[in-house]
Amino acid sequence: MRGAKQVLRYALLVPLTLLFVSPLVFMLVTSFKTPNEAVQTPPTWWPDPFTTQAYERIFNAADTPVLRWFANSMIAATANAAIVVVTAALAAYALARLEFRGKKVVFALIVSTLFVPPVILIIPNYEIVGRLYWLDTLLAIIVPTAASAFGVFFLRQFFAQLPRELEESARLDGANRWQIFVQIVLPLSKPALATLALLSFLTNWNDFLWPVYVLFSPETQTLQAGLSTLQSANNVRYDLLMAGAVVASIPVLLLYLLTQRFVIEGVSRSGLKG
Amino acid sequence: MPSVSTVRRGDGLVAWLFLAPYLVLFLGFVLLPIVLGVWISLHNWDYTLPGKPFVGIDNYSNLLNPDSVAFEPFWDAMKATGIFTAFSVPLLIAIPLVVAMVMNQKFPGRNFFRAVYFAPYVLGVAVVGVMWRFLLDRNIGAVNSYLGGLGLPDAIAWLSSMPAAWFALVGVTVWWTLGFNAVIYIAGLQDIPRELYDAAKVDGAGRWSVIWNVTLPSLRPVTMFVTIVTLIASANMFGQSFIMTNGAPAQETRTAIFYIAETGLQNFQMGQAAAASWILTVALMLLSLVVFAIFRARGALDVS
Numbered sequence: 001m002r003g004a005k006q007v008l009r010y011a012l013l014v015p016l017t018l019l020f021v022s023p024l025v026f027m028l029v030t031s032f033k034t035p036n037e038a039v040q041t042p043p044t045w046w047p048d049p050f051t052t053q054a055y056e057r058i059f060n061a062a063d064t065p066v067l068r069w070f071a072n073s074m075i076a077a078t079a080n081a082a083i084v085v086v087t088a089a090l091a092a093y094a095l096a097r098l099e100f101r102g103k104k105v106v107f108a109l110i111v112s113t114l115f116v117p118p119v120i121l122i123i124p125n126y127e128i129v130g131r132l133y134w135l136d137t138l139l140a141i142i143v144p145t146a147a148s149a150f151g152v153f154f155l156r157q158f159f160a161q162l163p164r165e166l167e168e169s170a171r172l173d174g175a176n177r178w179q180i181f182v183q184i185v186l187p188l189s190k191p192a193l194a195t196l197a198l199l200s201f202l203t204n205w206n207d208f209l210w211p212v213y214v215l216f217s218p219e220t221q222t223l224q225a226g227l228s229t230l231q232s233a234n235n236v237r238y239d240l241l242m243a244g245a246v247v248a249s250i251p252v253l254l255l256y257l258l259t260q261r262f263v264i265e266g267v268s269r270s271g272l273k274g
Numbered sequence: 275m276p277s278v279s280t281v282r283r284g285d286g287l288v289a290w291l292f293l294a295p296y297l298v299l300f301l302g303f304v305l306l307p308i309v310l311g312v313w314i315s316l317h318n319w320d321y322t323l324p325g326k327p328f329v330g331i332d333n334y335s336n337l338l339n340p341d342s343v344a345f346e347p348f349w350d351a352m353k354a355t356g357i358f359t360a361f362s363v364p365l366l367i368a369i370p371l372v373v374a375m376v377m378n379q380k381f382p383g384r385n386f387f388r389a390v391y392f393a394p395y396v397l398g399v400a401v402v403g404v405m406w407r408f409l410l411d412r413n414i415g416a417v418n419s420y421l422g423g424l425g426l427p428d429a430i431a432w433l434s435s436m437p438a439a440w441f442a443l444v445g446v447t448v449w450w451t452l453g454f455n456a457v458i459y460i461a462g463l464q465d466i467p468r469e470l471y472d473a474a475k476v477d478g479a480g481r482w483s484v485i486w487n488v489t490l491p492s493l494r495p496v497t498m499f500v501t502i503v504t505l506i507a508s509a510n511m512f513g514q515s516f517i518m519t520n521g522a523p524a525q526e527t528r529t530a531i532f533y534i535a536e537t538g539l540q541n542f543q544m545g546q547a548a549a550a551s552w553i554l555t556v557a558l559m560l561l562s563l564v565v566f567a568i569f570r571a572r573g574a575l576d577v578s
Contacts, residue, residue: 009376013387016373020390020449026416027405039414042423083299091296100289106297113304115562117506119531120555123538123548124307124314130321147299177288206398208513209531213539224400228517231404238408245401256396260389263396267454268461 024249031055031243038239054243063218064233066247069226073205074251076141076222081200083142085193088151093181095152096159097167107156113149122210129214140214141222145204151196154269158192159185195266198259205252223248315548322542333549348550350525351533354515355554358529359508361444366504367497370452374459375489388460392453399450403517406446407433410518434522443514443527451507455500462496463489498569502562509558530554 025045030038031054032047058066094100095107125144126135134140162185170180186193211225221229223244230244256263315333319326336342377388394402409416410432422428432442470492474484490497512531515521521528530550538547 006381009381012376013383017387017390020394023405023409023449024393026409030408041414041419043416043419087296087299090292094285094289094292098285098289098292100286103289106293109305110300113300115502115506116304116308117510117555117558119510119534119551120311121304121307122535123544123551124310125303126539127310127314127319127321127544128303128307143299144303147296147303149300149304152296177285177292181292202396206396206400208399208516209535212516213535224398227400227404231407231517238411238414241404241408245404248401249397252396252398253393256393260392264388264392264457267392267457 027242027245027249030238031246033239035237035239038242039236054239055247058230058240058243058247061233064226064230064244065218066223066226066230066244068219069221069223070247070251072138072221073223073248076138077201077204079138079142080146080204081197083146084148084151084200085197087146088148088155088196089186089189089193090181091152092155092159093185095156097185098177110149110152114153126214135214136216136220138220141204141207141211145207145210148200151200154196154266155189155192158189162188191262191265194259195262198255198262199266201255202252202263311548311551314544315552317545319545319548320542321544326545329545333545334553336546337549337553344546347525348530348533351528351530352554352557354525354527355509355511355530357440358443358447358511358527359505361440362447362508362511363501363504365444365448366451366455366508367501369448370455370500371459371493371497373452373456374463375485377456377460378463388453388457392457394450394452395454397450399513400517402446402450403514406442406449407518410442433519436523436526439519439523439527443511443518446518447508447511447514451504455504458496458500459493462493466492494569494572498565501565501569505561505565506558509554509561 026043029045029047032050032052033044034047034049034051034053037044037047058064091110095103095110121144129135129140129144132139134143166184166188167180170184175183205222206224207222208224208228211222212228215221215225218229227241227244227248231241234240316328316330317326318329318332336344337348339345373391377384410418412418412429412431412433415432417432418428418430421430430438432438466489470488471484474488479487510531511529512535515527515529515532519527521532531554534547534551534554537550538544
């Protein structure tokens, strides 16, 4: 009975795993094929001959500077994650621990925007970013999405459940709020801060609609927006497209591989406390 | 602005200093845009032109008036979003729940499977879209090739015919985000107290009865969260259409967000696009309220 159940479980889970993994493997394999082999049917699962020409071609093309896009995405996602964590941690601490007039209103206002569909912000934020002369610059990708209501909410919930004793005894020893925040609260919150940084990095790295419309020059694109440029420039050159997709996937897949517990925990906690 | 002296035992000024950096961003890129969006929607607003004449509610009435030229493209796009949402949301509520229930026991490789199913979600829609456009290509795609190998139809135009394009867009979206919802369900399942299951067993409940009477009711808040989040995500679908079908066939898979982005940020009819995004948002909020009410009503029934 137990054995049969176990067999049934793997009979479901293993094919599902193949369904998830094989497209990614095929993408990787195709990126090392010649243009002809890439569109050959039936498909081959090992490149013959094995070639890196797709990568060489996209790394050196002036209209699709993939390495530049890679750097842009790295800079934007890192800067965005840093701003999210710093601003959200500061605000979350005030909302979790400090007493002040208007606290309830501020918190309610922030939380109420959690479920506002992002579509409502697209048109006006384009106007705002344009007035700031940020169009076609990475600032347009870094700053507006750094106003993370989720980040404030997520960290506030985390700070609120930390034991108060340490903070109170530091207070008695004469520490001020800033010292308590930096020396006690932040070190205790490393896992939550890391999770928020990761989720913000992933979200920014993968953002698509906004960069497609606010970045126009080849040199300012992020990888995700660039992939669609690459697609229009090389419509059926699937060797090149898969190479571009691999470059756009590797950093996030590596990051995920190294930190998947944090990522998964962060996502599951966001659901429970919502 | 409260002054320090009026707040007893409070941290007024310090608190506002802590809040300030976030509030600058929040006011500038969340609250101001919400208000500015309404303002823009009341004007004939072209980013590239100096004059932005006030037109009152014209942008809204154009979108709502069947005789106006703006009516059809907008409602075709709303219909596309509606179709996509109607098919993807139920699948993304049910399939991840089944996967989560299978995964919610201790067995060798559990964490591995969970990590694999979640993996596509960390990829961006651009990667997912470009990859599946290749796999689903009518002539050289692996999907048609393997279907042919199984003796099934091997020339389906997944990206340019109906209803195949909806199967493709919904299927790829399920593939992409299934793991996200499953992870939330798994966390919810783990929060159900063991005693509830034990009590049901003592009462002699069978396996299906336990699922029906213990698991599903206990998961209600989590299911509601998953439903609303998935609803909002599906109704905001853009990248899959933009990359995989480019709205084809004709403009049948051009979604509401696709329409809003093109109208506002490419043709610079920003007033019209802002009005359209408000109509979409209000529709979404009403839908969310309905979902909320349904889950609430069910909850009340169970208590009695």
